[in-house]
Amino acid sequence: MSGGPAGRGRGSKQPWGGVRPFSIKTKLGALVVVSVLITTGLSVIAVHTKTELRFITVFSMIATLLITQFVAHSLTAPLDDMNAVARSISHGDYTRRVRESRRDELGDLAQTINVMADELEAQDSQRKELVANVSHELRTPIAGLRAVLENIVDGVTRADPETMRTALKQTERLGRLVETLLDLSRLDNGVVPLKKRRFEVWPYLSGVLKEANMVASARADMASGSGSHTRTDVHLHLDVSPPELVAHADPERIHQVVANLIDNAVKHSPPHGRVTVRARQGSEPESLELEVLDEGPGIPRTEWHRVFERFNRGSVNRPHGPGSDGGTGLGLAIARWAVDLHGGRIGVAESERGCRILITLPGPSSVPS
DSSP, X not given: OOSSGGGSOXXXXXXXXXXXXXXXXXXXXXXXXXXXXXXXXXXXHHHHHTOOHHHHHHHHHHHHHHHHHHHHHHHHHHHHHHHHHHHHHHTTOOOOOOOOOOOSHHHHHHHHHHHHHHHHHHHHHHHHHHHHHHHHHHHHHHHHHHHHHHHHHTTSSOOOHHHHXXXXXXXXXXXXXXXXXXXXXXXXXXXXXXXXXEEEHHHHHHHHHHHHHHHHTSOGGGSTTTOOOOOOSSEEEEEEESTTOEEEEOHHHHHHHHHHHHHHHHHXXXXXXXXXXXXXXXXXXTOEEEEEEOOSSXXXXXXXXXXXXXXXXXXXXXXXXXXXXXXXXXXXXXXXXXXXXXXXXXXXXXXXXXXXXXXEXXXXXXXXX
């Protein structure tokens, strides 16, 4: 993550370069010295003015107590502030911070607490985003599987081998997503292994589009509040050239990319619109260029740099087609994440009509950075 408080991290340096000219030890030592000087000065004054010693003792005690109280307040006030911030953190509020104006050990402690709060806030945000991503990804195979089973129960389709194979494929994909979930340490560290292999693009993308159509035919109440479209009026078109085109990538991750882009394009399409998935040979052997085009209102150029941010749902007027609730703003973010794992590029490209998302995946000789 970038930006926000979490940007400081563990490696942030002290603004005074680690030098503490006014450490607590120095202040306590100065307190002792000042107290001795006051007592000595008053004693000298008492000798010269012949003042009784008891008055000098009382004045010395009062002056020393006042100075001690001032120093003690300067030491305990930031501790009270730190205690309040720590209590807020323990209750799940990571927004509060300790003032870092001091140049002593307490200033170091305040900075450490703030760094800890930054990291806890970042981890909490990543945890919430992970849950949102997982929920978003699990809905597609679950909705598809339920659609197949409901059609069988309602008598719309028969439980023939082809239908059951489709259900099995969705179940297997659901299992793979759950397996990915279980490896939380790799997900937290951003290290997800890619299982690249060589595959034929046409039959692969044909299967992805078939699953997208199957999910779209699920009942509307299945997608209520989920951000998944329920439209069946949009035509999905596949354009692969040459037909024998092959690619080298992780099919599961590319499935995430294409499925999310199709879902997003369908939601933005006009009634009876057309969404085209186009695949071409890249500049390197077994590299791939993918395009997903729709006929919707498009994305303003000023929004191009923001469309792949998490939870971004666009700001154009009436951006979504009929039957769409606008989604969760995670589909494009997930697509960018999967493309980045391959060391590829994804972005909005120029288009005469609607929106055009262009994806470039490198060949097997390229190593993702």
